[in-house]
Amino acid sequence: MTAKIGLITGASRGLGKNTALAMARQGIDVVLTYQSNQALAQEVVSEIESLGQKAVALQLDVAKVNTFSAFAEQLKQALNTQWQTEKFDFLINNAGTGLTAPFAETTEQIFDDMVNIHLKSTFFVTQKLLPLINDGGRIINISSGLARFTLPGYSAYAAMKGGIEVLTRYMAKELGARQIAVNTVAPGAIETDFGQGLVRDNKDVNAFIASQTALGRVGVPDDIGPMITSLLSEDNRWVNAQRIEASGGMLI
Numbered sequence: 062m063t064a065k066i067g068l069i070t071g072a073s074r075g076l077g078k079n080t081a082l083a084m085a086r087q088g089i090d091v092v093l094t095y096q097s098n099q100a101l102a103q104e105v106v107s108e109i110e111s112l113g114q115k116a117v118a119l120q121l122d123v124a125k126v127n128t129f130s131a132f133a134e135q136l137k138q139a140l141n142t143q144w145q146t147e148k149f150d151f152l153i154n155n156a157g158t159g160l161t162a163p164f165a166e167t168t169e170q171i172f173d174d175m176v177n178i179h180l181k182s183t184f185f186v187t188q189k190l191l192p193l194i195n196d197g198g199r200i201i202n203i204s205s206g207l208a209r210f211t212l213p214g215y216s217a218y219a220a221m222k223g224g225i226e227v228l229t230r231y232m233a234k235e236l237g238a239r240q241i242a243v244n245t246v247a248p249g250a251i252e253t254d255f256g257q258g259l260v261r262d263n264k265d266v267n268a269f270i271a272s273q274t275a276l277g278r279v280g281v282p283d284d285i286g287p288m289i290t291s292l293l294s295e296d297n298r299w300v301n302a303q304r305i306e307a308s309g310g311m312l313i
Contacts, residue, residue: 064089064090065151066090066091066146066149066150067150067151068151071096071123071157072091072094073093073095073096073101073118074098075253076248076286077153078093078105078282080153080290081286082105083287083290085108085112085113085114086112087290087293089114089150089151089293091109091115092116092119092136092139093118093119094121095120096120096123097120099120105118106118115143117143119136123157124178124182126182133190136193147193149193150194150195150293151198151201152187153200153289154182154186154202157178159259160175160218161259162216163214164216175220180225183225184228196241197241199243199293200243200244201246201289201292202225202226202232202246203247204226204245204304205248206306206312208222229304230243233301243301244301244303245304246285246288246306246307248306249274249306250280250308250311251280251285252279260279275313276310277309280309
């Protein structure tokens, strides 16, 4: 049986890396993208290969829409070389950066950066790669619990994630004819280096989040990667146009 192929953006570290490895454990081959740290990305490729799956790492800066055509060509070449195929099955739009800035102090440049990195990239990366996605495939867009609950300092970041959640429903509607299911996964606060490791390294922040979470702790990457991967299985083929929050019941 030929392995399915999944592409995940921003997978050299953090939740992206965890998801890439979770996919490999479920028998999915992986194309992962990285922004600048090729060595780190190659380490993830090696880990995936040690799990018995094929993998390749490609450079992509999701903030630069004018590079997406060249990336699509690079991806075509990689699919042909590594898998002797022209298409892949799953797209996970994960790449992004954190931001903490009070509403009153958020500059236009900061706002525009958030638009480019999160919302515009998800829209146009997906659009550019549509011809390379197999009919019957899956697309997962990564949002955040912050699109539902509010904490000071995240207005620009959360607004982009809210846009992604609406975009997901439109993508699901328009890609349904190709039997492509599109869903949003919204992680809660997770212990990673995201946002300079605030949740992981600041004991007060960590304790506050744990106290506001029904399951009584802060999330870890292994709470997220396998959950995202589960949406790619045939068991979840009828889940479409949904926002699924994985936050342990934070701020409910």
